[in-house]
Amino acid sequence: MQPKLFSLIDKAAFDFDLFGDGRKILVGASGGKDSTLLLEYLSNRMKRRGTNFTVEAAYVKTDFAPEFNGELLSLVESWGIKVATIPVDTLARVKEGRKMNCWWCSTQRRKELLDYAIKNGFDTLALGHHLDDILETFLMNMMEKGEISTMTPNFRYEKYPLSIIRPLAYCPVGMISERAEEMGWRRMTCTCTYQDNSGRKDARRRLELLTGGSFDEKMRMMEALRKDGKL
Template sequence: MNYQNDYSRIYRLIEKIIAKKIGKAIFDYKMIENGDRILVAVSGGKDSITLLKDLVSRMKSFPIQYEIEAVHIETDFCTCCKKTKLEDIFKETGVPYHIYPVAVMGRLKPGKTMNCYWCSNQRRLELMKLAEERKCNKIALGHHLDDIAETLLMNMMFKGEMGGMLPVVKYNKFPCTIIRPLAYVREEEIINYAGKMDILSIVCTCPFGKKSKRKEIREIIRTISKTNPNIQENILKSMHNVDMDYLLGKKQVIESTSDTSN
C-alpha cells in the first residue's frame, strides 16, 4: 500500500472541496469583480492562510482579472508571531505584503478592559485605512461558515440583536467592501487542509479568546450538531429566509411591554 499516494489523494480532495465552496460563495454573492484590488487580511492562522493561498491560486484560471495584496495586523498583546514563517508564505505567493503594527491595548481608555469586540473594531479600522492607502476596493477576511453561525447566535443571546456576519458588507464611510469567501467552508475542512499543509497556526493564541462568548456558543453548536450535522448551513440559510410577519418589530415590542391591562 502506497501511503504517500493516498495522502496526496486525500489532500487534493480536501483542497478541491474548499476551492469549490469558495468559488460558489464568490459567484453567489458577486464578491469579486473585474479590476478589483483585494487586500487579504492574514492573521497567520489556518483560515486566513487558506484563503490567501486559494485566492492567489484562483487568479491563474479565474475569468475575472483582480489583484491581491496581503497584510498582517500585529497587535501589542500578541507579538510572538513567527514572522519569518509568515513572511515565507507571503513570498511564496508572490503578492505584495505588509506587516502592520497596531497598539490595540495602548488605545484602551483608563478603566476599560480588553475584549474581542474592541480588538476586532480596532483592527478593522486599520484595515480600512490601509486599504484606502493601497487603493484596494475590497478587503477579504478569513471568516468561515462556523464563524458566521456563531456570530448570529452570539448577537441573539448576548446582545439581544438579530444580526450577523454577512458574506459581503459595503460601507458608506469607507470606499471599500468586506468580502468573506470562506462563507460556505466548514472549519473542520480548513483544519484538515491546514494540517496537511502544516499551517495550522503560525501566530500565538489570543490570550482573551479562551474565555470568550464565542467559545460558549461554539460548544452549544457542537452539542446540537450531534443530532443535526447541518446546523451551521441552516443558520446561514435562516439569514436569507427572514419572515418579518413572525418577528416582533420595534412598534410591537413597545406596545407589548407597555400593555399592563392584564
C-alpha cells in the same frame, strides 16, 4: 486536483458576488489557518482564465502578536502575494479607567486594516471568517442581543469606499483544519492574557449540539439566514 474547500469558496463567490471585475483586494492575514486558506485560494483563482483582480495581504502586529512567521511569509510570497506588516501599539490606546478586551482589540485591528486599505487604493477587504464563525455569531447575537443578525459575506460600507467580503462563508472549520494539517501550515498564536472567549466558546458548543456537527445542517441554517435577507 483542487480541494473541496475551493469549490465551497467558488459557490460563496457566486452566491454573494464577491469578486467583481477589476477589484483590488486586501486580505487581512492573521497567520492562522483561515486566512492562509483564503490566500491559497485567491492565488489559485488569479491564475484562472478570465480572472481580473489583484490581491495583497496585510498583517496587523499588536503588542500580543509575534512577527509574521518567516516560513509562512515565504509560502505566501511564493504564491505571488505581497504581505505588509502594520505595527499597532494597542495597549497605549486604552483610555485611563478602561480595560483591554478582545472586542476592543479586534476593532483596533479592523480600523488599521481599513485605514491601510483606503490609503493604498484597495476597494475590498477580505477576511477569513468561516461558516462556523458566522453561525456562532448568529447564535450569540440572538441570545445576547435579542436580534437576528450576523457577519455578512459581502458588506458595503456607506462611509468608506470599501467592501468587506468573507469568501470562507461556506467553509466548515473542521475541513479548514484538515487542510492546514495536510499542507503543514504553521500556526501563529496570540499571546494576549486579556482573552475572554467564553461567549464564543458557549455559542460553538450550542451550535454543535444543535446541528450534531453536521455540515449539511449548518448549510441549511445559512440558507435560512440568506432567504430571510440576513446575509
